[in-house]
Amino acid sequence: MGTQANLTKSEAFIAKESQYGAHNYHPLPVVLEKGEGVFVWDVEGNKYFDFLSAYSAVNQGHCHPRIIRALNEQAAKLTLTSRAFYNNKLGDFEEYMCELFGYDKALVMNSGVEAVETALKLCRKWAYTVKGVAADQAKIVFAKDNFHGRTISVISASNDETSTKGFGPFVSGMVQVPYNDVQAFAQLLASDKNIAGFIVEPIQGEAGIIIPDEGYLRAIRELCTINNVLLIVDEIQTGIARTGSLLASYDVSAKEHGSKADILILGKALSGGVLPVSAVLADDEIMLTIKPGEHGSTYGGNPLACAVAVEALQVVLDEGLAANSKKMGEIFRAGLEDIARRLGLIKEVRGKGLLTAIEMDCSEDDDLAWNVCLKFKENGLLAKPTHGNKIRLAPPLVINQAQIEESLGLIEKSLKSFV
Known part of the structure; x- marks a missing residue:
């Protein structure tokens, strides 16, 4: 971060939380202000696929x-x-x-x-x-x-x-x-x-x-x-x-x-x-x-x-979200497995419906999964590691096939940075 005078909007909000809030979370450095369907926007206006869904609280999509x-x-x-x-x-x-x-x-x-x-x-x-x-x-x-x-x-x-x-x-x-x-x-x-x-x-x-x-x-x-x-x-x-x-x-x-x-x-x-x-x-x-x-x-x-x-x-x-979750989840994991075969880096893909994890091929103490999530953010997709080397991928259940395929493209683009 720069001095207070030249902070970005996001940096200013993050600094305020750091100063006045308890330090009981370690969030990804993104400050969100708007959500609709499978997307969220930060205070700079950048648009992201939300692949955490507030830990599966937003199954129906943001602001349904x-x-x-x-x-x-x-x-x-x-x-x-x-x-x-x-x-x-x-x-x-x-x-x-x-x-x-x-x-x-x-x-x-x-x-x-x-x-x-x-x-x-x-x-x-x-x-x-x-x-x-x-x-x-x-x-x-x-x-x-x-x-x-x-x-x-x-x-x-x-x-x-x-x-x-x-x-x-x-x-x-x-x-x-x-x-x-x-x-x-x-x-x-x-x-x-x-x-x-x-x-x-x-x-x-x-x-x-x-x-x-x-x-x-x-x-x-x-x-x-x-x-x-x-x-x-x-x-x-x-x-x-x-x-x-x-x-x-x-x-x-x-x-x-x-x-x-x-x-x-x-x-x-x-x-x-x-x-x-x-x-x-x-x-x-x-x-x-x-x-x-x-x-x-x-x-x-x-x-x-x-x-x-x-x-x-x-x-x-x-809206038949259970059926959509099942169908989209199968398409998503098949795409992730294809990426894993071609690029490496991923030890295992597992999940059910639209609750999926990729386990990175590294130890739990390694920073790879965190750095991958930072790269996801840079490319327009938000996710978060759990237990060090695992990344949970759980978009809102209203996601469609075109959005799944676009998301897979962003994930592959991000992972290529580490090959």
């Missing part, structure tokens, strides 16, 4: 006109009541979700990690009031290399030192087993009768788009059923059509749900990226263990969020 209309119409009437009173939007939203995903009850919160905390509390309460686990002895099992948020209780089950170092002591009752290892979970169940639940991502996002074996979730579901343990599925990132179906964990339209969660967690794209909305879904036996006054949130279930979220979900259905 239907969702913005719902926001504006509701904002002009009523935004917040708190749960001290009923409002005329919450029940409709709860009914919509329960019928769409196949559950008795919904509990609406705000952020994704709030929904995870809600699910953990529900699981513990169920363990004591229904399963009969002795007081304060319930344990919840997490898959290793998970990411469910950054609260103290959630990082208590993390093996990522970046998330945990310097934040102890941690919450007890959190156990880890390897991801995609059915036998390890079975052995744990056989040795410990205080296990109340198992929480898992159907695809591990922050870990680098790690996809388990076919049948993994179904086998976990069977073990949970046999052992009277709740299966909690975190679909905050993978849900709402991101992976080519409405949910990654089970087909909501099928009569048989072989891997359906006992507790389903949703967030991010639940509002189309317009404002924080999250939800936990479960049947009565689980949800009704929590009584009035035992859990809640001032903003949870506010009428503005409910009106926006119903429209955001309806957009996904009306």
Whole structure:
């Protein structure tokens, strides 16, 4: 950066954040001010393909006109009541979700990690009031290399030192087993009768788009059923059509749900990226263990969020975004694999729907992935590394084939700079 007098617009905004904001993020050096569909623009007017989608919160595309209309119409009437009173939007939203995903009850919160905390509390309460686990002895099992948020209780089950170092002591009752290892979970169940639940991502996002074996979730579901343990599925990132179906964990339209969660967690794209909305879904036996006054949130279930979220979900259905995600994702990964064969640099391409990662052929300590993302930015595409050598590529689900092909051209152009 230059002196204050000759800073660019972007440099000035970045300097202000550095001076007045906490240093808890390391963003790509781009300052965005506008978004529409699959594109965003920075304060200098440069246009970019958005291949992060706010970590899959903007599945419906930036500033979708239907969702913005719902926001504006509701904002002009009523935004917040708190749960001290009923409002005329919450029940409709709860009914919509329960019928769409196949559950008795919904509990609406705000952020994704709030929904995870809600699910953990529900699981513990169920363990004591229904399963009969002795007081304060319930344990919840997490898959290793998970990411469910950054609260103290959630990082208590993390093996990522970046998330945990310097934040102890941690919450007890959190156990880890390897991801995609059915036998390890079975052995744990056989040795410990205080296990109340198992929480898992159907695809591990922050870990680098790690996809388990076919049948993994179904086998976990069977073990949970046999052992009277709740299966909690975190679909905050993978849900709402991101992976080519409405949910990654089970087909909501099928009569048989072989891997359906006992507790389903949703967030991010639940509002189309317009404002924080999250939800936990479960049947009565689980949800009704929590009584009035035992859990809640001032903003949870506010009428503005409910009106926006119903429209955001309806957009996904009306525009066939799950099918588009599946088709475009297949085209995109085929193109990436072709680039990898011709240029090298990429160790592996993996993904499902429009949730894709390229793993660079370098160590996690190498700067290659970061430098590649800087080159992507220079050429008009925004993405971000995760775990050092992996780059997550997740555009809004409204992307079309011509845009996919243009994006592949930008990715190839960028990678050629490193060959």
